[in-house]
Amino acid sequence: MPPLAQDIRSARAAVERLLDELGVRGFVYTVEQKETGWVLRVECGTEDGWQALALPVDPAELNASLGDPAVRAKLRADWTPHFRACATRPPAHPA
Template sequence: MAGLGADLEGATEAASALLKELGLEAYLFAIEPREGDWELKLECAVKEGWQTVTLSVDIRLLLASRTDSDARARLLRSWGAKFAACLRSTDREP
């Protein structure tokens, strides 16, 4: 069980770093351990209010993204497309 806790903490830190890099304006997220792929639940601000997106996450890829630039780039591309409707920090009007 100690391994799961360490993986959950590492996965949460990795997801947080990726979401910050995507520049989302406002969001809440949770990583949930599952058998096989884990689950990322994200609530983000959109023009009409809030939306919830749930997606499967390869835990090994997510953990690798902390130190592997290819893994990070792969997740950023994938997540960027899935979270396209979410407002970005750059969407703010001056």
């Protein structure tokens, strides 16, 4: 598998885990490599409809979060303010 494809697979696995741990449900997302860097785009259900957001992400940090609880905790803390309107269930207990 080409390196970019593996990076995207790892990034998607990390994003799904983090969104689950944040308690986000009813969402669609993409992780894309752009000229300016990687971007996470998420649309999630809220009480009033849908919210769309885009966050810059570091693929190396996402990959590291799969095996390092400290990196995962940092990303959860960084992302929490952006996803507050989306969280509709208690967050999962991080592993």
